[in-house]
Amino acid sequence: xxxxxxxxxxxxxxxxxxxxxxxxxxxxxxxxxxxxxxxxxxxxxxxxxxxxxxxxxxxxxxxxxxxxxxxxxxxxxxxxxxxxxxxxxxxxxxxxxxxxxxxxxxxxxxxxxxxxxxxxxxxxxxxxxxxxxxxxxxxxxxxxxxxxxxxxxxxxxxxxxxxxxxxxxxxxxxxxxxxxxxxxxxxxxxxxxxxxxxxxxxxxxxxxxxxxxxxxxxxxxxxxxxxxxxxxxxxxxxxxxxxxxxxxxxxxxxxxxxxxxxxxxxxxxxxxxxxxxxxxxxxxxxxxxxxxxxxxxxxxxxxxxxxxxxxxxxxxxxxxxxxxxxxxxxxxxxxxxxxxxxxxxxxxxxxxxxxxxxxxxxxxxxxxxxxxxxxxxxxxxxxxxxxxxxxxxxxxxxxxxxxxxxxxxxxxxxxxxxxxxxxxxxxxxxxxxxxxxxxxxxxxxxxxxxxxxxxxxxxxxx
Amino acid sequence: xxxxxxxxxxxxxxxxxxxxxxxxxxxxxxxxxxxxxxxxxxxxxxxxxxxxxxxxxxxxxxxxxxxxxxxxxxxxxxxxxxxxxxxxxxxxxxxxxxxxxxxxxxxxxxxxxxxxxxxxxxxxxxxxxxxxxxxxxxxxxxxxxxxxxxxxxxxxxxxxxxxxxxxxxxxxxxxxxxxxxxxxxxxxxxxxxxxxxxxxxxxxxxxxxxxxxxxxxxxxxxxxxxxxxxxxxxxxxxxxxxxxxxxxxxxxxxxxxxxxxxxxxxxxxxxxxxxxxxxxxxxxxxxxxxxxxxxxxxxxxxxxxxxxxxxxxxxxxxxxxxxxxxxxxxxxxxxxxxxxxxxxxxxxxxxxxxxxxxxxxxxxxxxxxxxxxxxxxxxxxxxxxxxxxxxxxxxxxxxxxxxxxxxxxxxxxxxxxxxxxxxxxxxxxxxxxxxxxxxxxxxxxxxxxxxxxxxxxxxxxx
Numbered sequence: 014x015x016x017x018x019x020x021x022x023x024x025x026x027x028x029x030x031x032x033x034x035x036x037x038x039x040x041x042x043x044x045x046x047x048x049x050x051x052x053x054x055x056x057x058x059x060x061x062x063x064x065x066x067x068x069x070x071x072x073x074x075x076x077x078x079x080x081x082x083x084x085x086x087x088x089x090x091x092x093x094x095x096x097x098x099x100x101x102x103x104x105x106x107x108x109x110x111x112x113x114x115x116x117x118x119x120x121x122x123x124x125x126x127x128x129x130x131x132x133x134x135x136x137x138x139x140x141x142x143x144x145x146x147x148x149x150x151x152x153x154x155x156x157x158x159x160x161x162x163x164x165x166x167x168x169x170x171x172x173x174x175x176x177x178x179x180x181x182x183x184x185x186x187x188x189x190x191x192x193x194x195x196x197x198x199x200x201x202x203x204x205x206x207x208x209x210x211x212x213x214x215x216x217x218x219x220x221x222x223x224x225x226x227x228x229x230x231x232x233x234x235x236x237x238x239x240x241x242x243x244x245x246x247x248x249x250x251x252x253x254x255x256x257x258x259x260x261x262x263x264x265x266x267x268x269x270x271x272x273x274x275x276x277x278x279x280x281x282x283x284x285x286x287x288x289x290x291x292x293x294x295x296x297x298x299x300x301x302x303x304x305x306x307x308x309x310x311x312x313x314x315x316x317x318x319x320x321x322x323x324x325x326x327x328x329x330x331x332x333x334x335x336x337x338x339x340x341x342x343x344x345x346x347x348x349x350x351x352x353x354x355x356x357x358x359x360x361x362x363x364x365x366x367x368x369x370x371x372x373x374x375x376x377x378x379x380x381x382x383x384x385x386x387x388x389x390x391x392x393x394x395x396x397x398x399x400x401x402x403x404x405x406x407x408x409x410x411x412x413x414x415x416x417x418x419x420x421x422x423x424x425x426x427x428x429x430x431x432x433x434x435x436x437x438x439x440x441x442x443x444x445x446x447x448x449x450x451x452x453x454x455x456x457x458x459x460x461x462x463x464x465x466x467x468x469x470x471x472x473x474x475x
Numbered sequence: 476x477x478x479x480x481x482x483x484x485x486x487x488x489x490x491x492x493x494x495x496x497x498x499x500x501x502x503x504x505x506x507x508x509x510x511x512x513x514x515x516x517x518x519x520x521x522x523x524x525x526x527x528x529x530x531x532x533x534x535x536x537x538x539x540x541x542x543x544x545x546x547x548x549x550x551x552x553x554x555x556x557x558x559x560x561x562x563x564x565x566x567x568x569x570x571x572x573x574x575x576x577x578x579x580x581x582x583x584x585x586x587x588x589x590x591x592x593x594x595x596x597x598x599x600x601x602x603x604x605x606x607x608x609x610x611x612x613x614x615x616x617x618x619x620x621x622x623x624x625x626x627x628x629x630x631x632x633x634x635x636x637x638x639x640x641x642x643x644x645x646x647x648x649x650x651x652x653x654x655x656x657x658x659x660x661x662x663x664x665x666x667x668x669x670x671x672x673x674x675x676x677x678x679x680x681x682x683x684x685x686x687x688x689x690x691x692x693x694x695x696x697x698x699x700x701x702x703x704x705x706x707x708x709x710x711x712x713x714x715x716x717x718x719x720x721x722x723x724x725x726x727x728x729x730x731x732x733x734x735x736x737x738x739x740x741x742x743x744x745x746x747x748x749x750x751x752x753x754x755x756x757x758x759x760x761x762x763x764x765x766x767x768x769x770x771x772x773x774x775x776x777x778x779x780x781x782x783x784x785x786x787x788x789x790x791x792x793x794x795x796x797x798x799x800x801x802x803x804x805x806x807x808x809x810x811x812x813x814x815x816x817x818x819x820x821x822x823x824x825x826x827x828x829x830x831x832x833x834x835x836x837x838x839x840x841x842x843x844x845x846x847x848x849x850x851x852x853x854x855x856x857x858x859x860x861x862x863x864x865x866x867x868x869x870x871x872x873x874x875x876x877x878x879x880x881x882x883x884x885x886x887x888x889x890x891x892x893x894x895x896x897x898x899x900x901x902x903x904x905x906x907x908x909x910x911x912x913x914x915x916x917x918x919x920x921x922x923x924x925x926x927x928x929x930x931x932x933x934x935x936x937x
Contacts, residue, residue: 120715120824143719163664174662176671177639192912198820199852200636201889202625202675204896204904204934205916209638209671213664230721253582257605259692261723299765358660362582390661391583427663434666442666450654453923454667460922461915472666 019059019102024080028062028104031072035063035110046085046105049092050152052351052401053436058085058099063107067183067191067222070106074220074466075189077104083469086216088158089131091150093354094435096162096215100470106220108157114138115223123180123197125225128157135226144228147172150431151337157221162433163213167336170256170389171263171295172229174431179212183223187462197225210457215433216468218461232263232295236305237329240317241287245269245372247315248288249365252388254311256361260304264293264333265389269372271346272339272383272396279342280335285319290388291336293329336385343383343396350381351401353410357421358392358430367424368393371417378413392430418444434472442473481564482521486542490524490566493534497525497572508547508567511554512614514815514863515898520547520561525569529645529653529684532568536682537651539566539928547930548678550620551593553612555816556897558624558677562932568682570619576600577685585642585659587687590619597688606690609634612893613799619683624895625675629798632718632851633725633757634691636893641674645685649924659687672919677895678930680923694725694757698767699791702779703749707731707834709777710750711827714850716773718823722766726755726795727851731834733808734801734845734858741804742797747781752850753798755791798847805845805858812843813863815872819883820854820892829886830855833879840875854892880906896934904935 028036038060047057059082064070077084083103090097099105111127114135118124119142126135133153135146148159149166158164160182165174172178181195184207194207211218242248245267252265268276270286277284290312294304309320323329335342344350359367368384375382375395386393397413399406418428418441428434428441443451451473458465458475465475490498500522509519521544526532539546545565552559561567573589576597580586581604588597595615597608610621611628620626622644627636634640643657646669656669673680704710707729714727730738732748739746752774756766771782785791797804806812821829830846837844837857848855859875861868880890880903890896890903905913913935920927920937927937 118822118824120719121822122719123822163662163668165662165664169662173639176662176668177635186911186915190911190914192915193908194912196884196889196907197822197887198854198883198889198892199823200627200631200638200820200854200892202627202818202891202893202895203889203900203907204675204913205919206625206638206668206671206675207908207912207915209668210919213666213668230719232721257582257584257692259694297765300762303759303761356664358662360580360583360585360659361661362580392660392662422658425659427658427660427665429664430660430662431664433664438665445658445665446655446669449648449652450656450669451666452652453648453654453669456922457667457672457919460918 020082021080024076024082025060027076028060031069032062037061046087046097046107047099049090049095049097051093051095051437052353052407053095053098056098056100058105059102061105061107063110065110067185070185070220070222071189071191073106074185074187077466078188078464081464081466084466085468086157086161086220088128088155089152091152091154092158092162092435093432094437096433096435096471098436100436109155111222117142119144121197122228123225124228125223126156127223128155128221130156132156132159139228143231145231146226147229148175148178156224156226160212160221160224161214161216163431165431167264167266167387169387170265171261175212176209178227179208180225180227181208182211182221184211184219184221186219187464187467213433215435215471217458217471218467233297234301235329236294236301237323237332238292239289239321239332240312241285241289241319243287243316245288245368246365248290249368249388251290251312251315251317253361255308256389258307260307261296262292262304262389263295264291266291266336267386267388267393268336268339269384271381272343272385275342275346275383276335276339279345280338282335291332293333339383339385340396343398347381347398350398353397353399353414355395355414355417356429356432357417357426358390359421359424359426361391363424363426364388364391367420370420371395374413374416378409380409380413390430391426436471439473482544483542486538486544487522489538490522493531494524499523508549508559508569509561511552511557511559513555513557513899514813514869515557515560518560518562520567521564523567523569525572527572532647532682532684533651533653535568536647536649540650540926543926543928545931546928548619548623548682550590550617551614553614553616554620554624554897555894556899558895558897558933560898562898571617573684579604581606583659584690585687586690587685588618589685590617590683592618594618594621601690605693607693608688609691610637610640618686618688622674622683622686623676623678625893627893629726629728629849631849632727633723637674638671640689641670642687642689643670644673644683646673646681646683648681649926649929677897677933679920679933680929695759696763697791698756698763699785699794700754701751701783701794702774703747703751703781705749705778707750707830708827710752711830711850713752713774713777713779715823717770718851720769722769723758724754724766724851725757726753728753728798729848729850729855730798730801731846734805734847737804737808737845738797738801741807742800744797753794755795801845801847802858805860809843809860812860815859815861815876817857817876817879818891818894819879819888820852821883821886821888823853825886825888826850826853829882832882833857836875836878840871842871842875852892853888898933901935
């Protein structure tokens, strides 16, 4: 076995003894684990380990703690802000072989899973229960990773994000202790909320080895719809009114004219190049009728046209596949380009203003960049298409992102609705919450990980 | 001014300089602030302060930090587990004069308030907005206190608890820093979830000086209903099925035969002395019809009878007043008695079993004790009526509570659904989460409050 740089021989020997060939220093494996879906340059770990049990994770964490080896928990590798880059080397701990569904409690609407279970695998396993796990960040991410980035997606407006859908976690802390953050009751007032401390901690406080998540009843009926608006204000105002009336819309996505153009090219749809809303409604047959009537009423008054309704599963899938394909469709607008994706979230009252100003900025900057948004939450993404070899273009994109974040913060919004801070947004985090708040986060980190081994250098530097 | 025992003269001088007559060492004031709604013996603070601004709170915290004076944040005083008892003396900081509603953002469905605003005051202020703040712990508690105990109540099944309804907080930390825990966006993935760290921290990590909470659209229509079941299993099974079908029931309360007897005596109702469910439905007119039809179908199949429906506001108020009066009604079952109230929460699949075993235990122990529950959440309360002067009775009640908590924990439940740990449940917290988890909580406390001035001795001892 080649001795990896930076790791003590005794550490490697003990890791190999523990995991045999599930501990590796092979360059291709390290390269695979040294990147994510962001545009950041890869940072390779010194070694990669594949754990199969909580007992193994505990031993691995203890070894990392003893030898002061940085440890990066790794799931599906679909994060977007450099979360899993091994910027200080060390060990990347791949948890995808811990993929057991430990319990499904249908009456309580909970499932307990290992961290390597993906959301699609969980939903497949739930097929006969009448329940589903709603959180849908696009990628088929692992539940452990989704916990760690506080993921959400298209239907958070109805079902909440990981913040609302994690009941409890089992975590190996930085000193190798196994802790439970809560019980399976729907609510509790028992002590500090450790569950929410680890949800969104990006692997910097411990390794999640089990998660109990909330399930939801599959809707009796589902209906999808898409319609075009004369301008962005009208589209956003429609959503504000729909939510204000308490219509329990399940999905409500904004797609801008550039993204529509990409979709038309990629999915052979023939939608007008105007701002669109994609809707999905869940409910009983009569409940749907009512939701739809209210939605048509509101959107009609705001000038919506070209309604396409889809009740059959096939049509719905086709419609939403188009929405879900925006990312890949957009890449076709500039073949060979790479994407830099932004992720602000603002109070919905400011959303139209924020989107409009951002599209103006994109135009002025000559940046090809579709805009899509989980508009019911006030969260939207700009997918800037850049030449990955052009520092000038990358800098231009970063400057646009910085202006976008500043705009969102000025509107009482956040620099990240669902992607997380990772490496990329550490300065923005300080802009958002202030130095004192980030100092509190550092104090928490130092208390729980005094040797700074857990995914060091992410969220903030010490 | 009389020099209070235990406080340095310089501290008192500087406090009096800051607050004039809003700093006091009067015995009646200290007595008023040295108790809560629990049966615990009062523990008086050495002094009481009334803050009117964030700037004052900051100065007070800095003084307490400098002089190492325990500081107990105090709201409406309606907590139940000894949270506000000044067990180490020090200063009780009454925040009820910080009662400003700073902003109502109707489009975003948020309100930003000072900590001394009560939930009823907030709802009064919202009267013309078409929105309301749903969390309802019974007492007219302060929003700051409700944040600190992670309060909930009868409609958490539909609208969530304080965990789901706090958007962000502004907090003065133990060293007198003012921090913001988040922005007003509906979701965020920006760093550690400081909001949820302070929600439920029972004043042990800082003083909440502002809270932004979520508002909800007032329902178009409301309907209340009550019905009797042949046994507890049938009542609970009805709720399980109603929730599994996705009926968005707004309130769903279990009331046992002893509580019904108390209600009949107190409110002159004539309900049969059987297990009852009290329902409230919110929705559109047709949505209500559907919810009600499903509920009648399910409850009918489980043997429910004696349905009383109330559509008019007066009838509904009367019905729910009866439910809300259970506490006072129960006291009439044994005039002169004091209440010891329990608060477990279990996965709903175990609820019937847990309630049945508990009622058996109460009978065997000859304890007069109505049982009521927020049954959609699996949360129920036993109100044990004891002679406050009889140590034997108090010990008997405590033994019943200990057995109840053990039973709930064995069912993967929690020792407190909504009241908190306070002084009373510190041992149970360790039973529930394990010593390692509580050690993590202690580490967090020590990191953020190294001098242990913030409500010391609550949740855990150091």
